[in-house]
Amino acid sequence: MILTRILQFRSFLKRYDHLLTLPVIIGILIIFFWAITAISVDYWQPYDPLAMVSRRLQPPSAKHLLGTDALGRDVLSRTLHGARHSMPIAMSVVISAVTIGSLLGAVAGFSGKWLDGLIMRLVDVTLAFPPILLAMAVAAALGPGLRNAGIAMVIVWWPIYARLMRAQALEVRERDHVEAAIASGVSRTRLLFVHILPLCWTPVLINATMDFGQAVLLSASLSFIGLGAKPPTPEWGSMISEGATFFYYWWIALGPGLSILMVVLGFNFIGDGLRDFLDPRTTD
Amino acid sequence: MLRYIVRRLIAIPLLIFGVVTVCFFLAHSIKGDPLSSLLSFRQLGNPEVVAATKKRWGLDKSLPEQWFIYIRNLLSGDFGTSFRTRRPVLEDISDRLPATLELAIASLVIGSLAGISLGMLAAYYRNRRIDDGARLFALVGSSMPVFWSGLILLFIFSVKLQILPGPGRLDPVTDIPPYVTGMFTIDALIAGEINKFLEVLKHMILPAFVMAWSMMGIISRVVRASMLDVLNQEYILTARSKGARELRVIINHALRNVMIPTLTIIGFSFAYLITGAVLVETIFSWPGVGYYAVSSTRALDFPAIIGVTIIGATAFLVTNLVTDISYAFANPKIRLG
Numbered sequence: 304m305i306l307t308r309i310l311q312f313r314s315f316l317k318r319y320d321h322l323l324t325l326p327v328i329i330g331i332l333i334i335f336f337w338a339i340t341a342i343s344v345d346y347w348q349p350y351d352p353l354a355m356v357s358r359r360l361q362p363p364s365a366k367h368l369l370g371t372d373a374l375g376r377d378v379l380s381r382t383l384h385g386a387r388h389s390m391p392i393a394m395s396v397v398i399s400a401v402t403i404g405s406l407l408g409a410v411a412g413f414s415g416k417w418l419d420g421l422i423m424r425l426v427d428v429t430l431a432f433p434p435i436l437l438a439m440a441v442a443a444a445l446g447p448g449l450r451n452a453g454i455a456m457v458i459v460w461w462p463i464y465a466r467l468m469r470a471q472a473l474e475v476r477e478r479d480h481v482e483a484a485i486a487s488g489v490s491r492t493r494l495l496f497v498h499i500l501p502l503c504w505t506p507v508l509i510n511a512t513m514d515f516g517q518a519v520l521l522s523a524s525l526s527f528i529g530l531g532a533k534p535p536t537p538e539w540g541s542m543i544s545e546g547a548t549f550f551y552y553w554w555i556a557l558g559p560g561l562s563i564l565m566v567v568l569g570f571n572f573i574g575d576g577l578r579d580f581l582d583p584r585t586t587d
Numbered sequence: 588m589l590r591y592i593v594r595r596l597i598a599i600p601l602l603i604f605g606v607v608t609v610c611f612f613l614a615h616s617i618k619g620d621p622l623s624s625l626l627s628f629r630q631l632g633n634p635e636v637v638a639a640t641k642k643r644w645g646l647d648k649s650l651p652e653q654w655f656i657y658i659r660n661l662l663s664g665d666f667g668t669s670f671r672t673r674r675p676v677l678e679d680i681s682d683r684l685p686a687t688l689e690l691a692i693a694s695l696v697i698g699s700l701a702g703i704s705l706g707m708l709a710a711y712y713r714n715r716r717i718d719d720g721a722r723l724f725a726l727v728g729s730s731m732p733v734f735w736s737g738l739i740l741l742f743i744f745s746v747k748l749q750i751l752p753g754p755g756r757l758d759p760v761t762d763i764p765p766y767v768t769g770m771f772t773i774d775a776l777i778a779g780e781i782n783k784f785l786e787v788l789k790h791m792i793l794p795a796f797v798m799a800w801s802m803m804g805i806i807s808r809v810v811r812a813s814m815l816d817v818l819n820q821e822y823i824l825t826a827r828s829k830g831a832r833e834l835r836v837i838i839n840h841a842l843r844n845v846m847i848p849t850l851t852i853i854g855f856s857f858a859y860l861i862t863g864a865v866l867v868e869t870i871f872s873w874p875g876v877g878y879y880a881v882s883s884t885r886a887l888d889f890p891a892i893i894g895v896t897i898i899g900a901t902a903f904l905v906t907n908l909v910t911d912i913s914y915a916f917a918n919p920k921i922r923l924g
Contacts, residue, residue: 427598429609431602431603432606432899432900432903433858433861433862433900433903435861435862436899437896437900439884439896440892440893440896443892444613445616524732527734527869528865528884528885529884529885543734543735546738547734547738550741550746553739553742556735556739557739559735560732563731564735567731568726568727
């Protein structure tokens, strides 16, 4: 019994041998670490991230591994807490953008006609903006705050998925099994959700993994500009912004910057691995 | 081909029109009454002043009418007046454009050269240490927030090692070179001031490198992929079997065929330049359009934000168009449209 299980597990691993390369494993470990941190940091944080626990602007020491900031708060605790803000916002932005974008894209590609035209012109206009400028303008119009920054990011991101999904849907629509389904009198909704959508996911999935990292970067950038998290929230972008004000105290920005680098690198490693695995055309 | 170009050219004004409309509605969806930023609290209590101000700024008209006026003003180059600087937005932007252009060109040159070299190295030494190293270096660059890498490099090279100057375009004590183009490198050369030219260059190294580093990932990835593709072609084998030297094979035979996808990706990395300008200029106190955009955003100065957005989008659209068309020209196999 156990033996068959082990054998099953080994053959499972073998199937994903090409996926689980060293970078992918490192990426998964990094993301796993930060996800666990985001969930559990309250129970093992060294200090309260919002409390003034020491003298201000102390360099790293055994007591404060990453030093203290301008208000005497522990930078390590604040960095760990940063995961609570950056990870959920990246997740919700990418998931919303993927859902809205792919639904609209699939509908556009599937229905054709005026609906296609309308959705795609909307996509064209949104993509005509440099992403950061549109995000800044929308976030500023909605008013500063992490939630509004998130909405701005979804507005910037959905058209990429709409385009991807539409191209996929157009291609899948021409396949034989779809024709067979139409011939057998399947309803249009069922046709879209059962026969077309499931075959369109590969490029969307690869893109979404990469975009988790990009979303972490963009949300940090918006916070850095002053449109995202408000002080005293320990968000990575706004912590770096504080670090830039107290320029000579390098340790204030070190933790949050390294954390962003780790998370984005992690998602990029996984995304690269997924692309090589799922889309053999791009493998060398 | 011609039809494709014409169609794209027609699309540009339509897209700009869409962009402007989106911006108009953004400017109108701001929380709070625009009146409150124009009038003092006491004036707001005076119905006559309120009515006069509404009339003066066209706020008494209907939304479609206001939109029409807005478009008409934009067409005559009137982007409104900045709340913060109290100057016309277009003037503010054109004053700051040379600083941004200068930095962007430097970053583009460094980013492309380094990206192409890294990509070719990686492809040539495929799956070896050098390949891994080059790819990791490029990937790290695009995984870091530029405002953080800028901060760290500034600290290392300017504060600790003191081999490069701090933020800004010039040392605080140096006079600005006489105005010709607004780009300090060129202006200093025109004025014949070599020392000043070198000083400006030194100030540009860090910000330009930081922006370039963020672009290297995408450029080197494309170069590596197409280089691998090309190196497997038969004409490379032919060249080698004819006894051509390795460097000659790479430069004369391979590099040429890698150029088309590379130029395309460099064209499309314009978005990185804009992001870079916004964030890097802020960290390096570089008085360009990006820094202006951030300061305006922090002050919720809407005419300025919208002005930068519209001009940025127009530049973005035009670069993408030029990239697409040159791509179509360079590669006759690609049929577009």
